[in-house]
Amino acid sequence: MESLQAVDLTRRFGDRIAVDKLSFRVARGEVLGLLGPNGAGKTTTFSLLAGLLSADGGTMMLDGAPIAPGARELRARMGVVFQHPSVDPKLTARENLVMGAELYGMRGAEVRERVAWGLDLVGLTDRAGDTVDKFSGGMRRRLELARVLLHRPSILLLDEPTQGLDVAATRRIWAQLLELRKRERITILLTTHSPEEAEHCDRILVLDKGRTIAEGTPDELRARVGGDMVALTGDDAQALAREVSAALGVETRVVDETVYFEQVRAHELVPRLVESLPKGRLRTVSVRAASIGDVFLKLTGKTLDGADEVH
């Protein structure tokens, strides 16, 4: 069975443990997401896997055989997409791809063939001669994606692949990734702090403070939240939370001036809630199906964009 496995990966920076005994296994053709807010250890994990940092402990297995994290052979099998695209803005799209291919030992006709393939794959053939400083963020990310696929990697490693992109560009990148996975059974490992992005994953590892706090498919994780998520805003969120708890007997939490609680069939409760409070007490009421972000909130008391629960 083709797979990549990490066992007890650990990395310290001085006294701080950035990645604490992280273990996972990702099978061929699987999309595994490492989800967590900034500081959860995602980027350190990414750097360990890409070979940019050395691990303080732990081992890795490639197709069942032990391999050192960051080993040359592992790097040759991986395509790495960075959060800040690593294409050179002063070079043309084609030059970037040619150099990308050459870094993996390709020469001559093979380079030309693969570069033409890559440009076509991401729809940049007609912009091949333009320097990348004229490209939008989405185009740069696509060019980078093309470049890391030139050497036919079996594993794609992506750090916040759609960070800073607009909705259309994000959709386009994901369509491309899922297409690759389907057609080539390429393994995809990504870090993200976006619940929407996590929905694309087959399996998610939820990270907090360098440790795995939950693992499962998006559905399994969502099942940890009982029903829908209700979010309320109004003056003095703390007081509002107490009033709502008293009126409905639900358990609330306050994060970022917003009162949250879980509720099965929340739509039936909302009219009662609005009537039970004085007029104007609530500024906004929203009800939605629980998201992966709500799971994180429930597990850690923090939102994925880093806001803490207030007690």
Place this chain on the structure above:
Amino acid sequence: MEQALVTKEATKLPPQNLDLATVRVLWKRDLVRFFRQRSRVLGAFVQPLLFWAIMGSGFSSSFRIQGAEGVDYKQYFFPGILLMIILFTSIFSTMSLIEDRREGFMQAVLAAPSSRVSVVLGKVLGGATLAMLQAVAVLALAPLGGFHFADVHWVLLLAHLTLTSVGLCAIGFAIAWWLNSTQGYHAVMSVLLLPAWIVSGAMFPVTNAPGWMRVVVAANPLSYAASGVRRGMGAMPRAMESGTPIVVELLVVASLAVVAVALATFVCRRSRA
């Protein structure tokens, strides 16, 4: 997508092929980038010439070396200008590493299956080639400084210029990689490399310098480079000679290159720790 994506080709290549490819890519990239930025090409030639013309005429009346009265400052300073070109090009080409490594092309190079020593060599050779191109272009103007091409000891001159270029680029690499901060890099360069150039004999004769400075001069590898370049330019009056044998000067500059590359490789490897 006609063929299956997944193969293991790069894993089957001998590692030295990948390392050579990395050196070539980094070298080529530096050259393409340089010639693409016209302002950089122009600045690279104009700046040292401007410096030479201004300093040369400014100091011409007050400059006099005992026993070499025929040498005016323009002539004296010319070899120093060649070294200055190398120094500034090295600083400029390695300063970009700091950004490049954090959010640029260098990330991709480090994630590729190349060794760290090939990363150092590619970057250093790229910078050194740019430095040499500019030095040779300015060298074409040597007759304006009172030199005759027929008197130039080309092998000696080019050996000194090349070794110094490699050495300074590698020092720049090591400092940029180690500090990982642009401000820190500027600070170190202006208190370390710039003064090293000034007290190398490039700007003013150091043979009659006070005692403490003579110690600094003797410990400064750039003094040997400056003297070597001056010798290489030919037709140097006796009074300006350093007194160090030619071979020793060459050995010092060659050691600078080797030690600096080793240091840069050490720093680059250790950054994974």
